[in-house]
Amino acid sequence: MKQPLRHFLLLLCLALAGPVAAADIEIHDAWIREAPPGAPMLAGYLCVLNRGQTPATLTGVTSPRFAHVMMHRTETRDGVARMRHLAEVTLDPGRQECFAPGGMHLMMPAPEQPLRAGDQVELTLHFADGDSRRVVAAVRTP
Amino acid sequence: MMKINVTTRVARRIIPVLAALWLLASCGAPQPPQLEGATLLQPDRRLAEFSLVDHHGEAFTQDALKGHWSLAFFGYTHCPDVCPNALGMLKRVQSLLEARGEPLPRVLFVSVDPERDTPQTLAAYVGYFHPSFVGITGQDAQLQRLTRQLGILYGRAPGGEGDGYLVDHSAAIILFNPEGHYQALFNVPHDPQRIARDFLAIRDWYEASR
Ligand SMILES: [Cu+2]
Numbered sequence: 001m002k003q004p005l006r007h008f009l010l011l012l013c014l015a016l017a018g019p020v021a022a023a024d025i026e027i028h029d030a031w032i033r034e035a036p037p038g039a040p041m042l043a044g045y046l047c048v049l050n051r052g053q054t055p056a057t058l059t060g061v062t063s064p065r066f067a068h069v070m071m072h073r074t075e076t077r078d079g080v081a082r083m084r085h086l087a088e089v090t091l092d093p094g095r096q097e098c099f100a101p102g103g104m105h106l107m108m109p110a111p112e113q114p115l116r117a118g119d120q121v122e123l124t125l126h127f128a129d130g131d132s133r134r135v136v137a138a139v140r141t142p
Numbered sequence: 143m144m145k146i147n148v149t150t151r152v153a154r155r156i157i158p159v160l161a162a163l164w165l166l167a168s169c170g171a172p173q174p175p176q177l178e179g180a181t182l183l184q185p186d187r188r189l190a191e192f193s194l195v196d197h198h199g200e201a202f203t204q205d206a207l208k209g210h211w212s213l214a215f216f217g218y219t220h221c222p223d224v225c226p227n228a229l230g231m232l233k234r235v236q237s238l239l240e241a242r243g244e245p246l247p248r249v250l251f252v253s254v255d256p257e258r259d260t261p262q263t264l265a266a267y268v269g270y271f272h273p274s275f276v277g278i279t280g281q282d283a284q285l286q287r288l289t290r291q292l293g294i295l296y297g298r299a300p301g302g303e304g305d306g307y308l309v310d311h312s313a314a315i316i317l318f319n320p321e322g323h324y325q326a327l328f329n330v331p332h333d334p335q336r337i338a339r340d341f342l343a344i345r346d347w348y349e350a351s352r
Contacts, residue, residue, distance in 0.1 A: 033226060036219075036270030038263060041303075043222035068303065074223050076330050081224045082310040085301050105223045109303050142230060 024052030025091075027125060029098075030137035034117045035110060042115065044069070044106035044123065044137055047098040050091035057128035058089040058097075065121045066108040073104045083107070088128070101142060115139045172350040175343035178336045179328060182344060186323035192287040194252075194280030197265040202278050207322030211247035211345060213337075214316045216294050218255035218309050219267050220302065225251075228313070229271045234334035235341070236272065246274070247317075247341060253279040254289070254296035254311045292316050292324055317341065319348055 030046035050056045061069040071086040086104065091097055099105050106123070115121065119139040126132045174182060194202040213232060217225035232249045239246055251268050253259035256279045259267075264277025279285075289296065296311040315337070317326040326344055328337055 033222065035222060035226070036267045038266040039219055039222065040258075041220050041222040043226075070303070072223070072301075076224075076313055079312050079314055079329055080295055080310055081313040081330075082299060083221070083223065083301065083308050101223060101227050107222060142227075 024050065025056060025125075025127070025131070025133055026051060027133055027135045030123060030135045032115065032121055032137050032139045033101075034115070034139050034141050037114065040110055042066075042108050042110050043101075044108065044121075045099045045101065046106075046123075046135065046137065047096055048089075048091060048125065049096040050093055053093050055093060056091045058091065058125055059087075059128050060126045061106055061123055062126065063108070063121060063123045065111050065115070068108065069123070070107045071099075071104065072107045074102055076102075117141055172347055175340075175347040177340045177343060179333070180317070180337070180340040180344065181327045181329065183325055183327070186319055186321070186325045187291070188321075188323050189291050190287065192291075193284050194278050194288065195261055197261045197268060197277035197279075199261045202276075202280070204322050207318045209320055211320060211341070212250055212318040213247050213328075213341075214250040214252055214318065216252045216254050216289065216296065216311050218253050218311070219259050219263055220255065220306070221309070224313060226271075228315070228332065229268070229275070231332050231334050231337075232275075232315070233271050235338050236274075238334060238338040239341070242342075244342065249275045251275060251277050252285070252288070253277065254285065254294075255309050256280055256282055256285055293327075317344065 026049040028047050030044070032042055032044040035042050048058060061071065063069055071089060072083045073086055074081055074083050089097055089104070117140050121137045121139065122134060123137050124132050124134050174184065189204045191204060196202045213235070215228045215232065217228065229251060236246050236249065249272065251264065253264060259279050261277070261279060264279055268275040268277040294312045294314065294316070296309055299308045299310050301308040313330045315328040315332065316324060317328070319325040325348070328340070
């Protein structure tokens with residue numbers, strides 16, 4: 001086989017079978033719930049869609065506006081609501097996972113400068129393969 | 143022909159008996175309301191003494207429940223998901239009742255995190271949802287005196303930021319009648335339309351039973 005063709009096929013294979021590129025991840029409907037004045041914690045929500053052919057793993061979220069962002073899940077079992085930390089969220093190919101009220105949420109300490117409805121906050125989602133995606137979340141009431 | 147006659151004769155005898163039985167059963171007390179999701183306590187449960195504080199710093203005891211209907215949710219201000227959901231839902235229940243011209247039940251937000259939730263913290267928190275909402279806190283022992291009577295559970299769990307903690311808590315909403323007694327329970331999932339309808343059914347039944 002000629003050298004250029006081999007290179008082309010190698011690149012093609014990498015493109016098809018390689019790890020999910022950030023281009024295969026779609027993030028939408030990102031928002032942060034406006035909290036009562038003085039509320040110490042805030043909750044954020046968004047949907048992540050994996051358009052790739054291989055699973056993608058969301059390992060964490062960061063933001064310039066928050067000291068840290070935790071991934072949580074609210075579980076209500078036997079009438080008792082509990083929040084639990086999520087180390088990662090796996091997205092199977094073609095799957096969408098949504099962080100939504102009463103379920104998964106991003107949980108962050110309220111910044112000193114309070115956030116009000118209409119504010120915009122940048123969030124960065126980090127994936128296990130080293131990729132990351134930035135998204136802007138609007139602060140609003142549900 | 144003969145067969146039909148017998149059936150008719152039997153029916154003529156049975157129907158008045160059934161009707162009399164139905165009248166006997168129904169004239170004593172009004173039938174319990176048909177409810178969509180609420181659990182009615184029959185009889186209602188009188189509460190033993192407890193002593194808590196409202197968000198104005200005033201004493202909140204079993205006497206403070208008297209004279210109006212109250213809907214209570216148990217949560218804490220470090221809870222950014224379930225608690226604002228529930229309070230926003232209760233605000234919608236009030237709007238639905240208001241639109242029908244009905245008197246509004248009081249909404250109580252009882253903190254199950256008395257270590258971090260002071261009356262001042264709660265004043266800002268509940269006031270954001272509605273100026274009429276009442277925040278309640280107090281000593282842990284007094285809080286348990288109330289929650290144990292209602293079957294409300296809460297307890298600390300690891301998590302939260304830094305050396306903080308989370309609080310697991312029952313998500314049910316408790317209804318107190320104007321005597322200050324535990325009258326009904328709304329379990330999850332909560333739907334404002336259903337809660338508003340059940341509340342009205344329970345209130346009308348309660349008033350007809352007096
Ligand atoms: Cu959380």
